[in-house]
Amino acid sequence: xxxxxxxxxxxxxxxxxxxxxxxxxxxxxxxxxxxxxxxxxxxxxxxxxxxxxxxxxxxxxxxxxxxxxxxxxxxxxxxxxxxxxxxxxxxxxxxxxxxxxxxxxxxxxxxxxxxxxxxxxxxxxxxxxxxxxxxxxxxxxxxxxxxxxxxxxxxxxxxxxxxxxxxxxxxxxxxxxxxxxxxxxxxxxxxxxxxxxxxxxxxxxxxxxxxxx
Amino acid sequence: xxxxxxxxxxxxxxxxxxxxxxxxxxxxxxxxxxxxxxxxxxxxxxxxxxxxxxxxxxxxxxxxxxxxxxxxxxxxxxxxxxxxxxxxxxxxxxxxxxxxxxxxxxxxxxxxxxxxxxxxxxxxxxxxxxxxxxxxxxxxxxxxxxxxxxxxxxxxxxxxxxxxxxxxxxxxxxxxxxxxxxxxxxxxxxxxxxxxxxxxxxxxxxxxxxxxx
Amino acid sequence: xxxxxxxxxxxxxxxxxxxxxxxxxxxxxxxxxxxxxxxxxxxxxxxxxxxxxxxxxxxxxxxxxxxxxxxxxxxxxxxxxxxxxxxxxxxxxxxxxxxxxxxxxxxxxxxxxxxxxxxxxxxxxxxxxxxxxxxxxxxxxxxxxxxxxxxxxxxxxxxxxxxxxxxxxxxxxxxxxxxxxxxxxxxxxxxxxxxxxxxxxxxxxxxxxxxxx
Amino acid sequence: xxxxxxxxxxxxxxxxxxxxxxxxxxxxxxxxxxxxxxxxxxxxxxxxxxxxxxxxxxxxxxxxxxxxxxxxxxxxxxxxxxxxxxxxxxxxxxxxxxxxxxxxxxxxxxxxxxxxxxxxxxxxxxxxxxxxxxxxxxxxxxxxxxxxxxxxxxxxxxxxxxxxxxxxxxxxxxxxxxxxxxxxxxxxxxxxxxxxxxxxxxxxxxxxxxxxx
DNA sequence: CATGAATGAGGGTTCATTCAT
DNA sequence: AATGAATGAACCCTCATTCAT
Numbered sequence: 091x092x093x094x095x096x097x098x099x100x101x102x103x104x105x106x107x108x109x110x111x112x113x114x115x116x117x118x119x120x121x122x123x124x125x126x127x128x129x130x131x132x133x134x135x136x137x138x139x140x141x142x143x144x145x146x147x148x149x150x151x152x153x154x155x156x157x158x159x160x161x162x163x164x165x166x167x168x169x170x171x172x173x174x175x176x177x178x179x180x181x182x183x184x185x186x187x188x189x190x191x192x193x194x195x196x197x198x199x200x201x202x203x204x205x206x207x208x209x210x211x212x213x214x215x216x217x218x219x220x221x222x223x224x225x226x227x228x229x230x231x232x233x234x235x236x237x238x239x240x241x242x243x244x245x246x247x248x249x250x251x252x253x254x255x256x257x258x259x260x261x262x263x264x265x266x267x268x269x270x271x272x273x274x275x276x277x278x279x280x281x282x283x284x285x286x287x288x289x290x291x292x293x294x295x296x297x298x299x300x301x302x303x
Numbered sequence: 304x305x306x307x308x309x310x311x312x313x314x315x316x317x318x319x320x321x322x323x324x325x326x327x328x329x330x331x332x333x334x335x336x337x338x339x340x341x342x343x344x345x346x347x348x349x350x351x352x353x354x355x356x357x358x359x360x361x362x363x364x365x366x367x368x369x370x371x372x373x374x375x376x377x378x379x380x381x382x383x384x385x386x387x388x389x390x391x392x393x394x395x396x397x398x399x400x401x402x403x404x405x406x407x408x409x410x411x412x413x414x415x416x417x418x419x420x421x422x423x424x425x426x427x428x429x430x431x432x433x434x435x436x437x438x439x440x441x442x443x444x445x446x447x448x449x450x451x452x453x454x455x456x457x458x459x460x461x462x463x464x465x466x467x468x469x470x471x472x473x474x475x476x477x478x479x480x481x482x483x484x485x486x487x488x489x490x491x492x493x494x495x496x497x498x499x500x501x502x503x504x505x506x507x508x509x510x511x512x513x514x515x516x
Numbered sequence: 517x518x519x520x521x522x523x524x525x526x527x528x529x530x531x532x533x534x535x536x537x538x539x540x541x542x543x544x545x546x547x548x549x550x551x552x553x554x555x556x557x558x559x560x561x562x563x564x565x566x567x568x569x570x571x572x573x574x575x576x577x578x579x580x581x582x583x584x585x586x587x588x589x590x591x592x593x594x595x596x597x598x599x600x601x602x603x604x605x606x607x608x609x610x611x612x613x614x615x616x617x618x619x620x621x622x623x624x625x626x627x628x629x630x631x632x633x634x635x636x637x638x639x640x641x642x643x644x645x646x647x648x649x650x651x652x653x654x655x656x657x658x659x660x661x662x663x664x665x666x667x668x669x670x671x672x673x674x675x676x677x678x679x680x681x682x683x684x685x686x687x688x689x690x691x692x693x694x695x696x697x698x699x700x701x702x703x704x705x706x707x708x709x710x711x712x713x714x715x716x717x718x719x720x721x722x723x724x725x726x727x728x729x
Numbered sequence: 730x731x732x733x734x735x736x737x738x739x740x741x742x743x744x745x746x747x748x749x750x751x752x753x754x755x756x757x758x759x760x761x762x763x764x765x766x767x768x769x770x771x772x773x774x775x776x777x778x779x780x781x782x783x784x785x786x787x788x789x790x791x792x793x794x795x796x797x798x799x800x801x802x803x804x805x806x807x808x809x810x811x812x813x814x815x816x817x818x819x820x821x822x823x824x825x826x827x828x829x830x831x832x833x834x835x836x837x838x839x840x841x842x843x844x845x846x847x848x849x850x851x852x853x854x855x856x857x858x859x860x861x862x863x864x865x866x867x868x869x870x871x872x873x874x875x876x877x878x879x880x881x882x883x884x885x886x887x888x889x890x891x892x893x894x895x896x897x898x899x900x901x902x903x904x905x906x907x908x909x910x911x912x913x914x915x916x917x918x919x920x921x922x923x924x925x926x927x928x929x930x931x932x933x934x935x936x937x938x939x940x941x942x
Numbered sequence: 943c944a945t946g947a948a949t950g951a952g953g954g955t956t957c958a959t960t961c962a963t
Numbered sequence: 964a965a966t967g968a969a970t971g972a973a974c975c976c977t978c979a980t981t982c983a984t
Binding site for chain 2: 977980981
């Protein structure tokens, strides 16, 4: 029916307010490109396609808008939904997870997010803390839980899974993430990722694998 | 002659200029505490103990002063003078170097430096690149060179030292550096460092040690 | 009928409009507390309990709303209904009227009114003029009329009642009103008022009393 | 000597800084014309003939600039240097002083000052208090002191000089000051002043004069 | 060379007013 | 009639930079 089509949009527009979303989208782009201080409310309004005054209808001030953006990024990046299927052999899981982790870390936009948060962490430590806990540490913990399960299953022999988890993930980063975050090299290619993750996986299994005994 | 008295000061001031040094010291403190954008030339002048005008005698503008500061930090931090003595057993060297590395990374001031550079890397990628190459990568390379020497000496068996080097150093960071840089936790204690480095060292030797064969 | 229920409210609302009254009440409070410039239409709407848009349904703009408030105050304060009973001896009337006058002048809210009008008089002289004429001068005139009647009755001997009236009322203010209007002292106590009015009354009668001759 | 002529200006320029004076002059005009809120720093800068930034070199913010202006006015108006010569008969002194008082009160600029201070007194009571004490009350006290001396000299018989002083001065205001301050009438003419002061003087002497007995 | 007063563009924020619903 | 989201001009204030001394 024709009428329905007309009504639809307003029904679809989530009540999280399309304007609010619109502002956050614009603010996200500007904040990520420029950082907190260099981003101007003027430009955010322009990019978001709203007037400056409207910004203040939805957010009390620049800091709070920024925090909302970072919080959103924190939640989104903290999701990293990986299916740790116990039926799949550990080596395959390590490889797949390692690759997914690095790809997440180095996908476009992710770097800006990390850079922006680190850049402001000195003056807004709360933001840094929450980002670390909900994104970085959360991933470490999720993976550590998987490892514990494998240990219990007798597939792995690990004394301290809470340490083993970041050991593996940090090895996966080797050569790849740091140049990316410092803008020294572009995001790594799939081949590069494969190679580094493969090496990390082998080391991990050699050290923590059950048959390694 | 009377005239000499007048000229004297400019003669005495070494031309690498104590004033220049003075400015850089002040600017360093302010930039590191506040980041590039939030730092004001006014406060830099105040902290440096010179007039605002003098700043512009030695540096054409704020960006160039900042670049000089970062460059200086880059050079200083790139120095990490570690004595890789071939006479010392590899395991001890790994332990000592790992500890020294983390202590350097997490010593007060170092965090600010890294945060400031990462925070500005999006807009001043050149600064990020040089910092990465001269500090991060340089350390990886220096250590890789050591590893190559140990391989040649038959003490270690490593296929790709350029990869093994960051693998070890990233493992040493596990749990320690990231919370620190995000301001989520204070700098790690000596005991924490010892424990993580010890684990990394053991893994490294188990995987790459010659006797491991 | 069901429909009636829906219409009812609009029928009930008297057309001098309870909404209009509601707005004026809110606006009065805000304008008197903050002054014309510092009062915001936003807060007026909030205090009045109506939406911002509704303000503009009843008043074309901020100035006109303000003028309406001041006009209302002018009319209300101009009323000062005092019963000049010819049967009562002049000295009692003077004392009672003087006290009532000062109490009116210094009652809470009255000060704000005067301050607000004086504060804006430079830019809105018309408002000041009407306030002066309808409140201040009107009181002078009312009292002057009483004096004239007493003169005619032979109870007082006054050459110029139009001058004698403010002479008495200004003497009553002595020490009391000015510190109050400048916010230098709180509203005067009953005892203070009594004392000052008593003195003014005595002086007035000594000078203008018939028996004084 | 020629040289002296060159140096002179810098010596003459009071160290109260000509720029500061320049700013205060401009700010005075704008604040008095518009009131605190309506005055904009932009216009003050324009009228003062300096840049907006310069304003903030001399005054930390708008409030402080305003306070400086009011304070200056307070001091200047508080001066009312009147020579209470004991050799001159009281009646002449009363007449002269009364006239001088009203002329001061109603001279151009004085009204704006009073209006501005009263207008802001609700929100800046300290300003109001100091203005009242240093200008209004100070005049009352100065005159009260004179009266006390006349009482001691046996020329006047006054029970409470602290009350008698404002009684006289308020009577002098009758009909003159209030319409002026409300912008209802222009400043009174000399003739009007003379007439009202004359009447007040006569009343005062009739009541408080020694020979009145 | 060194100073610091002066600048003016641009920062974040508020607010009277409008208008689609 | 009533709403409140949206606007954009104008607000106060900061700051990198310049220049006369």
